[in-house]
Amino acid sequence: MRRLLLLPALLLFSLGCGVVPSSEEEATDAAREAARKVGERLYGRSPRTAEEIGRSAAEIDGVEVLLLTGASTREKDGVDVVVRTSGSAYEGWLAPEEVTVRRCFSVRVSRSSEWSEGPRDVDCPDSPPLAFTPPPEPPRLPYEELRAKLPRIPEGGRVDEAEIRSILAGLDLHPEIRSQVKSAGGRVGVLLSVKGNGFDPQECLLARVGPGDTEVWVPSRIQRMPGEAGCTVANALGPQPSPQ
Secondary structure (H helix, E strand, O other): OHHHHHHHHHHHHHHHOOOOOOHHHHHHHHHHHHHHHHHHHHOOOOOOEHHHHHHHHHOOOOOEEEEEEOOEOOOOOOEEEEEEEEEEEEEOOOOOEEEEEEEEEEEEEOOOOOOOOOOEEEOOOOOOOOOOOOOOOOOOOOHHHHHHHOOOEOOOOOOOHHHHHHHHHHOOOOOOEEEEEEEEOOEEEEEEEEOOOOOOOOEEEEEEEEEOEEEEEOOOOHHHOOOOOOOOHHHHHOOOOOOO
């Protein structure tokens, strides 16, 4: 019985000493964590303009981009992005109520930025969120056309690399589509790709032609992320297993 009576007293003592943070502080910490994750999403070494960085941040759910400082990550100081995020916590014991706050933070994106770098708390600018024009659509990769034109080599047959190159030339590819062809182990691998921005998944198409084996496919999204080897002619010749 004495032990039960001590619990409320200990709780009141903890609250009085400031051990338990307020619900608003917890909600602010949650908003700060959301801003930190924005920095993780924007992290990368490839040069990007402030417009590209701001657009990428604005596409993240629950994030508003309010201010951009700097022109590109090519500059020494890079780009500072002021984002507004929200965070929630609960207050009360018997009938807890949700407390939600909206806070602003500055996230730095530069060549010297570190992974998971903490955002800075800043005052929210007195201006509406920035609007960004959608990026230009990349040229369509000719999946159906390539699949229809690549030869089906019978078992025991031989693949002619020159024929594959001639087929690619006949597709009249968009100037932005780059092609690569490589032979290995009696098979020919094909890569068609569009230059990526070093941040989002790259657009690419793979094909492999061998005796009794002609395939055309698009690697999984995670394989097409920067730093992965999905969009390579080597992956066409020896495909990586798709992550589960």
